[in-house]
Amino acid sequence: MLARHAESLFWTGRYLERAEDTARILDVTYHGLLESPPHEAQQSWLDLLVVLNVEKDFVRRKLPLDASAVSEFLVLDPTAGGAIVSAVGRARENARSVRELVSTEFWEAVNSFYLELQARDLHNDLTQQPYELYGLVKRRCQTVAGVAAETMPRDDGWRFLMLGWMLERAEMTCRLLNVRYSELASVAEVDRFHVLLGVLKSASSSEAFRKVYGASMDPAHLVEFLLLARNIPRSVLYCLRQAEKDLLRLGPADELGPPQRLLGRIRSELEFLDVPELLTDGLHEMLDHIQACVREVANAIAFQYFRNLQVEITPVAFTPAAEPVGPD
Amino acid sequence: MSPARSIFDGYDPQGFFDEVIGPTSLVRAHYREVVERLSLLSPEELSRRERLRDRAFRSAGITFTLYGEGDGIERTFPMDLVPRIIPADEWEHIEAGLIQRVTALNQFLDDLYVGERAAVKDKIVPQWLIVSSPGFERHAFGIPVPRGARCLVAGIDIVRDAAGTYRVLEDNLRNPSGISYVLENRAAMTRVLPTLFGSQHIRSVDHYGASLLSALRHVAPAAAGDPTVVVLTPGVFNSAYFEHAFLARQMGVELVEGPDLVVDEHVVFMRTTRGLERVDVIYRRIDDDFLDPVPFRSDSVLGVPGLLAAARAGNVTIANAIGNGVADDKAVYAYVPDLIRYYLNEEPLLPNVDTYILWDEDQRSMCRERLDELVVKPVSASGGYGMMIGPSASDAEIELFRKRIDANPRGYIAQEVVQLSRHPTLVGDHMEGRHIDLRPFVLSGEQVEVIPGGLTRVALRRDSLVVNSSQGGGSKDTWVLSEAPRAQGEAP
Numbered sequence: 001m002l003a004r005h006a007e008s009l010f011w012t013g014r015y016l017e018r019a020e021d022t023a024r025i026l027d028v029t030y031h032g033l034l035e036s037p038p039h040e041a042q043q044s045w046l047d048l049l050v051v052l053n054v055e056k057d058f059v060r061r062k063l064p065l066d067a068s069a070v071s072e073f074l075v076l077d078p079t080a081g082g083a084i085v086s087a088v089g090r091a092r093e094n095a096r097s098v099r100e101l102v103s104t105e106f107w108e109a110v111n112s113f114y115l116e117l118q119a120r121d122l123h124n125d126l127t128q129q130p131y132e133l134y135g136l137v138k139r140r141c142q143t144v145a146g147v148a149a150e151t152m153p154r155d156d157g158w159r160f161l162m163l164g165w166m167l168e169r170a171e172m173t174c175r176l177l178n179v180r181y182s183e184l185a186s187v188a189e190v191d192r193f194h195v196l197l198g199v200l201k202s203a204s205s206s207e208a209f210r211k212v213y214g215a216s217m218d219p220a221h222l223v224e225f226l227l228l229a230r231n232i233p234r235s236v237l238y239c240l241r242q243a244e245k246d247l248l249r250l251g252p253a254d255e256l257g258p259p260q261r262l263l264g265r266i267r268s269e270l271e272f273l274d275v276p277e278l279l280t281d282g283l284h285e286m287l288d289h290i291q292a293c294v295r296e297v298a299n300a301i302a303f304q305y306f307r308n309l310q311v312e313i314t315p316v317a318f319t320p321a322a323e324p325v326g327p328d
Numbered sequence: 329m330s331p332a333r334s335i336f337d338g339y340d341p342q343g344f345f346d347e348v349i350g351p352t353s354l355v356r357a358h359y360r361e362v363v364e365r366l367s368l369l370s371p372e373e374l375s376r377r378e379r380l381r382d383r384a385f386r387s388a389g390i391t392f393t394l395y396g397e398g399d400g401i402e403r404t405f406p407m408d409l410v411p412r413i414i415p416a417d418e419w420e421h422i423e424a425g426l427i428q429r430v431t432a433l434n435q436f437l438d439d440l441y442v443g444e445r446a447a448v449k450d451k452i453v454p455q456w457l458i459v460s461s462p463g464f465e466r467h468a469f470g471i472p473v474p475r476g477a478r479c480l481v482a483g484i485d486i487v488r489d490a491a492g493t494y495r496v497l498e499d500n501l502r503n504p505s506g507i508s509y510v511l512e513n514r515a516a517m518t519r520v521l522p523t524l525f526g527s528q529h530i531r532s533v534d535h536y537g538a539s540l541l542s543a544l545r546h547v548a549p550a551a552a553g554d555p556t557v558v559v560l561t562p563g564v565f566n567s568a569y570f571e572h573a574f575l576a577r578q579m580g581v582e583l584v585e586g587p588d589l590v591v592d593e594h595v596v597f598m599r600t601t602r603g604l605e606r607v608d609v610i611y612r613r614i615d616d617d618f619l620d621p622v623p624f625r626s627d628s629v630l631g632v633p634g635l636l637a638a639a640r641a642g643n644v645t646i647a648n649a650i651g652n653g654v655a656d657d658k659a660v661y662a663y664v665p666d667l668i669r670y671y672l673n674e675e676p677l678l679p680n681v682d683t684y685i686l687w688d689e690d691q692r693s694m695c696r697e698r699l700d701e702l703v704v705k706p707v708s709a710s711g712g713y714g715m716m717i718g719p720s721a722s723d724a725e726i727e728l729f730r731k732r733i734d735a736n737p738r739g740y741i742a743q744e745v746v747q748l749s750r751h752p753t754l755v756g757d758h759m760e761g762r763h764i765d766l767r768p769f770v771l772s773g774e775q776v777e778v779i780p781g782g783l784t785r786v787a788l789r790r791d792s793l794v795v796n797s798s799q800g801g802g803s804k805d806t807w808v809l810s811e812a813p814r815a816q817g818e819a820p
Binding site: 001002003004006096097099100156160250251252305306 | 563564573576577582583584585587588598599600601602
């Protein structure tokens with residue numbers, strides 16, 4: 001397929017997932033902080049901006065560090081690449097440029113999502129009903145994913161779409177863990193339940209967690225679950241395994257290219273991870289490491305599939321084979 | 329037997345040549361069955377079918393874009409539910425005339441750009457007229473097109489005058505669009521009004537994609553064994569993007585944009601996820617000026633640097649060929665009948681509209697006095713832009729055009745007003761006559777081939793002669809009848 005089409009599909013997946021996960025992280029942070037004193041809340045909002053890697057942009061805007069300013073920034077700010085509205089807009093632009101490759105249903109699902117966000121009074125939503133807004137974003141993203149799964153042929157285009165989707169989710173789940181784990185480890189046992197539940201809910205995994213770990217409130221279990229569960233669609237390992245499967249299908253058939261090698265390396269690193277050891281050695285460092293590796297994989301994918309030129313392209317000077325002979 | 333209230337009640341041809349109602353106020357033979365079947369439908373039923381049609385078009389995304397405000401508005405191109413019907417004998421005449429005309433135009437262009445320029449040397453067309461044409465392209469000299477199929481897709485606009493004579497109004501030899509509507513109109517008609525097709529044998533149009541692909545493969549460079557064909561589009565923001573994508577889909581080939589292509593050592597490649605893949609034929613829907621920033625506009629980001637040199641080296645075929653604009657220049661149009669006589673040694677089967685060339689002093693002074701009766705058109709514009717229709721123009725407008733003609737007689741032509749034929753068209757709950765034209769599509773591949781029918785455009789505004797989509801124009805499904813009666817059970 002055309003490199004440009006592959007790249008557009010990859011980013012369609014990435015931006016949709018980014019919108020959804022930003023909504024999830026905002027949701028859990030906002031509702032987790034309602035009962036906190038203001039100075040603690042400030043620190044939490046700052047942590048959030050840091051893990052989303054947008055704190056510099058935020059500071060540059062000279063906005064107050066509180067729930068409404070951060071939420072507005074992460075939902076509405078047109079200059080913040082990850083802000084929900086602009087992520088959905090970019091997903092739509094990318095989907096539009098491959099309109100002929102994606103199913104009509106998929107395009108319509110993305111387009112109507114975008115149009116609905118445009119039509120809503122989002123300022124009002126954020127002040128009155130942030131829960132409703134985040135719920136809407138999550139539901140719409142899930143609808144789009146479902147429509148994609150039901151209507152798209154399983155060809156290379158699908159694989160690039162899913163690859164973007166899964167790599168973004170792996171990275172964002174790392175971020176989600178990063179933003180909440182320190183709090184989880186530091187709060188008193190009695191408050192843990194609240195925080196833990198919040199994190200799990202934001203990953204749509206609280207019921208699944210209960211089935212595996214019962215009433216456990218051990219932070220180690222949470223890490224194990226969101227990082228290493230093989231059957232939970234939002235766990236980092238699950239996402240990387242899915243991405244790896246698609247990458248191997250994309251080829252080249254008889255050898256491992258740089259993206260496959262890089263992804264295989266981080267995937268196996270995760271598989272052989274020892275959680276108690278990880279928690280003593282530094283979870284943050286590991287989460288940062290995974291994110292850096294995922295970014296490296298994405299770069300390798302771009303190099304391998306989107307900008308794969310094989311030849312050096314030098315501008316060709318116009319040298320006519322024969323001097324034009326006109327009737328003048 | 330006719331129902332209590334017919335949608336044809338009160339229909340009046342008003343003295344125009346009417347496609348459906350003959351001179352004795354009787355329905356013409358080839359329309360009898362359709363009129364009968366239409367009359368069986370109540371106005372309410374018809375408006376229900378119209379809603380069905382609108383839904384079908386919108387959900388298929390068959391839209392064109394009107395620019396102006398921000399995002400651009402996507403509109404559907406309205407198709408009238410009453411089909412236009414061309415009987416077999418009339419079509420045979422049109423088809424032969426189109427094949428003749430496009431054959432001569434291909435020869436003329438090949439003669440100009442890679443030949444001896446015989447038509448110029450033999451003074452059939454003045455040399456200065458050629459070199460002063462805005463569509464004349466010096467960079468096209470020496471660029472070969474296999475089999476001389478320079479007008480690979482031609483759209484020849486045909487009108488019918490007050491006497492019912494089919495005449496060529498203009499040639500579109502660069503990037504004629506509209507074929508997607510022809511195919512989609514037919515698809516919509518079979519779904520919305522299946523009963524209308526009745527027992528008549530209507531020639532199908534849905535082989536267009538296959539015919540276009542085979543024509544494109546036919547003009548591939550000789551060295552290409554199994555040629556790779558692509559459609560080159562300016563991109564999603566172009567108003568005809570729907571058609572570009574439609575054609576790529578119909579042919580099963582890639583729809584590429586300029587940055588998807590690279591030229592290396594005079595060979596064109598497209599950038600795929602598995603590396604570079606050689607391209608042999610480019611069906612481009614980008615104007616000459618934007619094709620290649622090296623010889624043409626250096627600010628163009630739509631084109632491919634080095635593309636022209638690759639074509640000149642014979643490594644890729646660009647269709648339609650570069651420089652075709654010289655042959656659809658409206659002043660050169662006046663010479664097309666002579667070119668047919670010159671190249672083919674035949675009399676033109678389809679006459680032109682009577683046209684006056686304004687650098688000829690006698691013709692100009694005659695036209696200057698009669699501007700209020702004539703149509704004046706700039707030579708290089710298309711789509712009805714910048715023209716003046718004398719009978720409906722104000723004195724100031726006429727005076728303005730008189731000055732323009734005096735200042736630049738090469739830049740304009742004058743034509744007699746053609747009273748375009750009219751066709752009953754559904755307006756609310758009844759029929760009214762509306763002016764129509766016809767754009768058949770002609771493919772030059774192994775042989776010159778005409779897709780039966782074409783795009784009938786209809787001026788939806790009462791009394792309007794302008795059929796363009798941006799100015800309230802619509803379209804009609806166009807049926808060419810075949811002599812052979814349809815076999816039992818065969819689908820329409």
